[in-house]
Amino acid sequence: MLAIQKLMFLPVVVLFINLFISGLVINLIQLLLWVCVRPGSRWLYQKVNYYLLYILWTQIVFIGEWWSSSTCAILTDDETWSKMGKEHAIVIMNHSFEVDWLMGWLVCEQSRLLASSKVFIKKSIKWIPIIGWAWQFGEAVFLERNWEKDKLIMGKQVKNLGEYADPVWLLLFAEGTRFTPAKHAASVEFAHKSGLQPLQHLLLPRTKGFLLTVQNLRGRFPAIYCATLAFNCKEGSTPTLKNMLLGRRVIGEMLLERIPLETIPENPDEASKWLYNNYRHKDHMLDVYKREGSFPSSDLIGEHHHFRGPIRSHYRPRRLWSVIIMLTTSYFTLPPVLYALYALFCSGLINVLIAVSLVLAVMYALYKLVALTRVSKGSSYGRSDAVKKTY
Numbered sequence: 001m002l003a004i005q006k007l008m009f010l011p012v013v014v015l016f017i018n019l020f021i022s023g024l025v026i027n028l029i030q031l032l033l034w035v036c037v038r039p040g041s042r043w044l045y046q047k048v049n050y051y052l053l054y055i056l057w058t059q060i061v062f063i064g065e066w067w068s069s070s071t072c073a074i075l076t077d078d079e080t081w082s083k084m085g086k087e088h089a090i091v092i093m094n095h096s097f098e099v100d101w102l103m104g105w106l107v108c109e110q111s112r113l114l115a116s117s118k119v120f121i122k123k124s125i126k127w128i129p130i131i132g133w134a135w136q137f138g139e140a141v142f143l144e145r146n147w148e149k150d151k152l153i154m155g156k157q158v159k160n161l162g163e164y165a166d167p168v169w170l171l172l173f174a175e176g177t178r179f180t181p182a183k184h185a186a187s188v189e190f191a192h193k194s195g196l197q198p199l200q201h202l203l204l205p206r207t208k209g210f211l212l213t214v215q216n217l218r219g220r221f222p223a224i225y226c227a228t229l230a231f232n233c234k235e236g237s238t239p240t241l242k243n244m245l246l247g248r249r250v251i252g253e254m255l256l257e258r259i260p261l262e263t264i265p266e267n268p269d270e271a272s273k274w275l276y277n278n279y280r281h282k283d284h285m286l287d288v289y290k291r292e293g294s295f296p297s298s299d300l301i302g303e304h305h306h307f308r309g310p311i312r313s314h315y316r317p318r319r320l321w322s323v324i325i326m327l328t329t330s331y332f333t334l335p336p337v338l339y340a341l342y343a344l345f346c347s348g349l350i351n352v353l354i355a356v357s358l359v360l361a362v363m364y365a366l367y368k369l370v371a372l373t374r375v376s377k378g379s380s381y382g383r384s385d386a387v388k389k390t391y
Contacts, residue, residue, distance in 0.1 A: 012067070012245050013362055014334065018326070019059050020365070021333040023130030026052050030137035043165060050166070053138050054115035055325055056130070061109050062322040064102050068244040070236070072106045072229075072252035075295055077309040080225075080258040085111035088161075088168050088221040090213060090261070094202050094229055094282055095173040097239040103229060103252045104171050110316045117169045118161055120154075120209065147208060154212050162220025170221075172213065174205035174275060196276065199283040201290070207272040214264055214271065224264065226257040228282045230289040253313075255285055255295045259306050 030052055038045040064070045074081070093104055101119075108117045115138075123142040125132045136142070141157045143150045161168050177183060183203055191198040198204075229252055236251030237243040244250060265271045288296050297311055344355035 012063070013359075014330075015059070015063070015067075015326070016365070017337055017362055018330045018333045019056075020130065020362070021337070022059070022329040023056055023134070026056050027130060027133045027137070030134065034137055046164060046166075049137060050115045053134060054321075055329070056134050057105065057114050058109070058322040058325050059329070060102070061105050061114065062326050063244055064099075064106055064250075065109070065318045065322060068247050068249055070103075070106070070244060070250040070252070071315065072103045072110075072254055074107060074110070074254050074256050074314045075311050076256040076258070076314060077307045077311060079308045080256060081312075081314045083223075083258065084225075084256075085113050086167060087223060088164070088217075089223045089225050089258075090170050090172055090217065090221055091225045091227055092172050092174055092210075092278065093227045094279075094286070095175045095177065096179045096202070096229070096286075097231065098178065099239045099241055099244065099250060100173070100178075100229055101171075102241070102244070103239075103250075103254070104227075106252070107227075107254060108169060108171075109319070109322075111169075113167060113169050116164070116167060117171055119171050120173075143209075151208070151212055154209065155216055158213050159216040159220075162217055169225075170213070170217075172210065174207075174210050174279070175203040176206045176209075177203070179203055197280065199279060201286040202279055202283045205275050205279045207275055210275050211268050211271055214261065218261060218264075218266075221261055224259045224261055226259055226278060226282070228255040228285045228295075229253075230255075230286055230295070232293070234293070253289075253295065255311075257306055263306075 030049060033045055033048055033052075037048065074084075076084075091104070093100060105114060105117065108114045118138070118140055119135070120141045120143055121135060123144045126136050126142045127133075139157065139160065141154060143153065158170070161170060179202065187203040188198040190196075191204055196204065231239045232251040232253060233239070237248035239250045239252070265274055285295055285301075288294075295311075301307070341355050341358070344351040344358075
């Protein structure tokens with residue numbers, strides 16, 4: 001079995017080599033556009049950069065859509081489905097598994113907004129070649145996890161998103177970090193101290209970033225999409241990136257509710273309460289899903305929801321663009337790399353060692369890419385001495 005897994009990783013290594021080389025080329029073009037085009041026309045820069053980002057991000061989505069045949073069905077009403085991809089929106093997602101972000105990208109691709117999705121991301125990732133640089137040129141919001149510094153950065157950069165001519169989705173994990181037993185214990189402890197009802201399947205949301213985001217996008221973004229993501233582990237594999245890289249299918253289901261942004265209270269305390277109630281609703285939906293294997297229908301969800309009609313399962317078939325892009329970029333990047341490796345393997349022991357070192361370096365880089373999606377060992381969330389300053 002271990003030998004089969006290693007063989008399954010070999011094509012992924014080839015895909016990663018292609019991603020690495022094409023990504024560096026894209027970063028170089030982005031840098032030139034940033035210096036030469038953006039100062040004169042930000043609109044033109046964003047238009048051209050959209051296609052560059054799509055070429056890059058679709059190579060990652062390819063792993064989910066085609067290599068592992070993973071899917072994410074969207075459960076929502078017909079009116080919301082018709083508006084997806086046609087308007088600015090804040091997308092509030094729960095952060096329970098390491099592939100939540102990739103499932104979010106699959107939904108963005110279905111909505112034709114893959115290259116227009118924006119994220120809040122740790123500042124340390126900003127300097128990682130290819131992905132970090134692309135996010136930087138794509139005007140993602142980088143945070144230091146220091147509120148006094150972050151509130152100034154967020155206020156300026158979030159407001160800029162409202163100036164995009166084409167629809168933008170801002171993907172927001174309000175929990176601030178991924179669910180783990182230790183972090184959940186800290187969340188429960190904080191809830192008891194604050195007089196709040198603890199959540200069973202989620203962490204309590206952090207309100208400061210949400211409040212500042214809504215404040216700066218009110219009147220600019222028409223809607224919030226409340227996205228509750230669950231995984232069907234009976235028919236699909238455990239939702240890990242490793243399983244996807246091994247070609248194992250992951251099946252996601254997303255309950256999506258469109259909420260007009262204007263309905264969010266302007267008072268900070270009331271808006272914080274709204275966010276907490278929203279996550280309590282998510283927690284209840286996940287509890288139903290875990291017990292019954294599916295989300296409830298709209299008539300069973302209860303009062304105060306914004307569904308306009310029956311909830312249906314929607315899914316757009318995967319497009320061929322990611323396959324075309326993979327084949328096209330591979331045509332230019334892989335032959336010279338494979339030829340260089342072949343030449344090294346055929347020209348003496350020292351060169352063989354160099355070739356092996358290069359392959360191992362690619363494998364290590366792939367491992368680090370996987371590690372980026374795991375729970376950060378450096379996160380203070382969940383430590384007993386950090387409970388008071390978590391929220």
